[in-house]
Amino acid sequence: MVAAPPSPGRTMTARAFPAVLLGGDSTVAACPAHETPMSGWGAHLGAPLNMYLGAGLAEAGLPPRVVPVLNTAKGGATTASYRAEGLWDALLAASLPGDTVLLQFGHNDQKEPRTLASREGFSANLSRFIADARGHGLVPILLSSVERRRFDGDRPVPTHGDYPLATRDVALREGIECFDLTSATRQLHAELGPEESRRLFTQFAPGTHPLYPDGIADDTHYSFFGASVVAAMVAAMLAPVLLAQARAGSPA
Numbered sequence: 001m002v003a004a005p006p007s008p009g010r011t012m013t014a015r016a017f018p019a020v021l022l023g024g025d026s027t028v029a030a031c032p033a034h035e036t037p038m039s040g041w042g043a044h045l046g047a048p049l050n051m052y053l054g055a056g057l058a059e060a061g062l063p064p065r066v067v068p069v070l071n072t073a074k075g076g077a078t079t080a081s082y083r084a085e086g087l088w089d090a091l092l093a094a095s096l097p098g099d100t101v102l103l104q105f106g107h108n109d110q111k112e113p114r115t116l117a118s119r120e121g122f123s124a125n126l127s128r129f130i131a132d133a134r135g136h137g138l139v140p141i142l143l144s145s146v147e148r149r150r151f152d153g154d155r156p157v158p159t160h161g162d163y164p165l166a167t168r169d170v171a172l173r174e175g176i177e178c179f180d181l182t183s184a185t186r187q188l189h190a191e192l193g194p195e196e197s198r199r200l201f202t203q204f205a206p207g208t209h210p211l212y213p214d215g216i217a218d219d220t221h222y223s224f225f226g227a228s229v230v231a232a233m234v235a236a237m238l239a240p241v242l243l244a245q246a247r248a249g250s251p252a
Helices: 046-059 079-084 087-094 118-135 163-174 181-200 222-249
Strands: 020-026 069-071 099-103 139-143 201-204 216-224
Touching: 020 087, 046 222, 069 216, 079 087, 079 118, 087 118, 099 118, 099 222, 118 163, 139 163, 139 222, 181 201, 181 222, 216 222
Parallel strands: 020 069, 020 099, 099 139
Antiparallel strands: 201 216
């Protein structure tokens, strides 16, 4: 006998294990099929996260678990639009106490005059997310923006102004974790160099890809390869946090 699906308005009240919930912009989001192979790193997080976490649990003598990842990031989202469009409320509605929430914003706030003062609107919006998450019994973690691909000769240059520092300052003030993806991805670009780093992004010469017949040279949005590399970075940062929660007997 097949169980009936939940009725409208009914929410699930239990999961096998707490989840990881993602909020952010297009560099986190799962992109639509017609943009293939463009992708945000959030679409690739589950596999490396569970690989790292599984190894850590086994080493600690703890039972295995599979942590689900729910990605509500959206292309073009700012800290203001993400809330205004109902995406933040949707994330909270899907959450359960003990879930972990990763938030990465800045790419589009940087373009919005209303939140351009990163020490004002942007920081206040992040703090409000954190307060909401805590009110729902969630564990919030901030991530500074992944770096755009931009070089001065062979040296990658910063592209997000004061926003990464503002993100770190909010995390410090609120007493929560902050993963410095800005520095990590800039270092990745430096290691790969101006030409090889193109592989991380959605870049095709004209006539070489059926979905981009006129070509594309995007230095912001990842290819599947780049998104997978960054997802592995995030997983390596997040797995120890979840493992520490599991060791302490708290939900991971």
